Amino acid sequence: MQFNRREFMKGAGAGVAGLALSQLGLDLEPVKAYAGSLKIDGAKDIVTVCPFCSVSCNIIASVKDGRLVSTEGDPDYPINQGALCAKGASMLSMTRSNHRVAHPLYRAPGSAQWEEKSWEWMFERISRRVKETRDKDFIPKNAKGQTVNRLESMFFIGTSHADNEECAAIVQMSRGLGLVHIDHQART
Numbered sequence: 001m002q003f004n005r006r007e008f009m010k011g012a013g014a015g016v017a018g019l020a021l022s023q024l025g026l027d028l029e030p031v032k033a034y035a036g037s038l039k040i041d042g043a044k045d046i047v048t049v050c051p052f053c054s055v056s057c058n059i060i061a062s063v064k065d066g067r068l069v070s071t072e073g074d075p076d077y078p079i080n081q082g083a084l085c086a087k088g089a090s091m092l093s094m095t096r097s098n099h100r101v102a103h104p105l106y107r108a109p110g111s112a113q114w115e116e117k118s119w120e121w122m123f124e125r126i127s128r129r130v131k132e133t134r135d136k137d138f139i140p141k142n143a144k145g146q147t148v149n150r151l152e153s154m155f156f157i158g159t160s161h162a163d164n165e166e167c168a169a170i171v172q173m174s175r176g177l178g179l180v181h182i183d184h185q186a187r188t
């Protein structure tokens with residue numbers, strides 16, 4: 001019989017714990033009952049790739065009843081060997097946390113209050129402000145008459161939870177507008 005590293009670790013952990021407890025003369029039924037209630041019990045493991053940077057660590061995603069119940073680093077993958085950085089380790093909470101903001105929030109200039117807005121309202125407002133700023137400040141040529149096509153009055157700062165493909169699309173859009181001030185938490 002062949003085991004992969006993860007199955008071996010699970011089996012070894014259960015075996016050592018069970019042996020130690022049984023040698024002490026303890027009743028293992030409550031332990032078995034507890035093991036049966038673990039969140040990944042009966043879940044399907046799917047190996048996937050962390051999308052947050054080009055290291056591309058492998059993650060084991062456990063899915064139960066159509067719902068993601070656990071994510072952890074894949075010990076069989078040679079690049080990350082089971083480890084994940086803080087971003088990869090937060091994968092589960094990124095999808096399931098109660099703290100996630102589920103609607104666009106807008107804070108008017110000078111206001112201390114956040115207002116919930118629709119996506120349509122937010123897209124229209126952002127598009128309008130971007131166009132107004134670009135129309136006003138776009139610099140087609142520099143002082144020497146050289147073509148530069150720059151927009152220096154706007155910047156884009158990325159989020160650590162934008163994935164590789166989102167970042168690629170954001171950079172293309174930003175360069176297309178002429179932005180030169182672009183930054184991101186995981187710049188590579």
Ligand code: SF4
Nearest residue numbers: 050053056057085088
């Ligand atoms: S963000 Fe972290 S966990 Fe994800 S691929 Fe990069 S190093 Fe790995």
